[in-house]
Amino acid sequence: EAGVAQSPRYKIIEKRQSVAFWCNPISGHATLYWYQQILGQGPKLLIQFQNNGVVDDSQLPKDRFSAERLKGVDSTLKIQPAKLEDSAVYLCASSLGTAKETQYFGPGTRLLVL
Amino acid sequence: AQSVTQLDSHVSVSEGTPVLLRCNYSSSYSPSLFWYVQHPNKGLQLLLKYTSAATLVKGINGFEAEFKKSETSFHLTKPSAHMSDAAEYFCVVSVTGTASKLTFGTGTRLQVTL
Structure with a gap:
């Protein structure tokens, strides 16, 4: 069974530029999550989708971050414009969808903002 | 509110000796608790x-925990x-009935020496 796929694996940009990350969840998984992991910290949930609807985006900085999952499968997370403090690993995870289901994580995208 | 505290940021053990990684949680409701591991990259x-x-989970x-x-x-x-x-x-906590919203601790780095 293929795992959660993410691309790119690494990205370096300058502040005020824009960047986008892509995630393809495990086939059949209805719930998709984006996390931000700053160096030395645990992952923090940014947004949670159930199929193509947003369940929780309370910690998403909506002035600069956006995410979509238009067809209920893969998803894109965008940052525009990027700030230095956005340097982090962005993790995508998926689960079957019901409460207490195990979340399966992708390898992450490491972003460096200069 | 829910949270976890990992009591050690870094633990070093010799190969073949026991491992103990400590975690305390705080939750207003019956929690689900997880341990995740992250290898480099x-x-x-x-x-x-x-x-x-x-209560003993393998x-x-x-x-085990x-x-x-x-x-x-x-x-x-x-x-x-x-x-x-x-x-x-x-160490990760999730509150029952909140659709798998995970709260991560700050992590413990385990070093194993010869």
């Missing part, structure tokens, strides 16, 4: 999870460390 992998069944690679409500603890143990266990370990 790889995604987070679930080691084990507690969801109100048996996971992959010889790890015991849920102690009176102590609000969920420490991770392994009888004999292997070099391949060197990684970052995260």
